[in-house]
Amino acid sequence: MASKPHRVHHIAETSPSNSAKKAKKITTTTMKEGFEKYTQYLNEMNDKRERLVKASRDITINSKKVIFQVHRINKHNKDEVLEKAEKDLANVTNQYIARLLKELQGTDFWKLRRAYSPGVQEYIEAATLCKFCTTGTLLTLVEINTNLLPLSDPSHEPFQINVLDYLLGVADLTGELMRLAIGRISxxxxxxxxxxxxxxxxxxxxxxLVVPHMDDNFEMKKKMETMLQSVVKIENACFSVHVRGSEYMPLLGSSEPNFSFLGVTDFEL
Structure with a gap:
């Protein structure tokens, strides 16, 4: 009989309510530490995202300069303009793209894609435009990523431009080609x-053939509409020249030495 109070006291010490209190205390401490670590992680990611946005903006600005340089091309200065554009593009790659890759080393860069995607698309647009004007061919995604491999740290996963950013950049390329075609016609x-x-x-x-299988990507489908408009504008411009070409006449005179306007020779001053 004397052992019963002892047993009751022992059971009271190990009751589920006491065990829950101890477990709750340990769990709260662990959760607090985990929350602090997660907060620190989010702060670091936000800081990195801001730096990536800045890097993307620099890439965009300097890639646009390459595109503007290409649009200076004509039949007299083609080689000179393209040489300058390729040098500017190499500078974008070695300076601004390299800075972006350095920032993304050791991180899951797929999660940060939205921060740097606009700059990458503009870079692809500039690179593919230079490639077409030089060789008449399309710069492939494999070629672009191969050129970027030397810029990555071998100890980390190499940065690779994904298919979506490449296709978005190529879609923008068609708009620049439309402007180039109109300029060449003129x-x-x-x-x-x-x-x-x-x-x-x-x-x-x-x-x-590809876009319908891209999980209803709104951005890509919107650019497809713009791309179709570019195709139509180029076709209409070329068609107009073919149909109305015979109607065009020199506006600033003719290069022929015996040319006269309405049969009247030039006056000698």
């Missing part, structure tokens, strides 16, 4: 404009 280079037209048609046709 300079009388109809054959070059027709080459651009066929190239843009091929890109649009290939993307119409």
């Amino acid at each position: 300079d009388g280079e109809l054959e070059y404009a027709e080459k651009i037209c066929q190239f843009v048609r091929d890109i649009y046709r290939e993307l119409t």
Whole structure:
């Protein structure tokens, strides 16, 4: 009989309510430490995201300079302009893209894609435009990522541009090619404009086979509409030249030495 109070006291010490209180105290401490670590992680990610946005903006600005340089091209300065554009593009790669890659080393860069995607798309647009003007071909995603490998630290996972950013950049390329084609038509280079037209048609046709399988990506489908407008503008411009070409006449005189306006020779001053 004397052992019963002892047993009751022992059971009271090990009751579920006391065990829950001890467990609750340990769990609260652990959760607090985990929350502090998670807060620190979020703060670091936010700081990194801001730096990536800044790096992306720098890439965008300098890639646009490359594009503007290409649009200076004409039949007299093609080699000179393209050489300058390629040097500027190399500077963007070695300086601004390299800075972006350095910032992304050792992180899950897929989670931060939205922070740097606009700059990468603009870079792809500039690189593919230079490639087309130089060789008449499309710069592939494999070629771009291969060129970026030397910029990555071998001890970390190499940064690779994903398919979506590449396709978005190529979609923007067609708008620049439309402007280039219109400029070439105004300079009388109809054959070059027709080459651009066929190239843009091929890109649009290939993307119409890919975009429906991109999980309803709104951004890509919106750019497809803009791309179709670019194709139509180039086709209309080339068609107008073919149909109305015979109606055009020199506005500032003729290079022929015996040319006269309405049969009246030039006056000698």
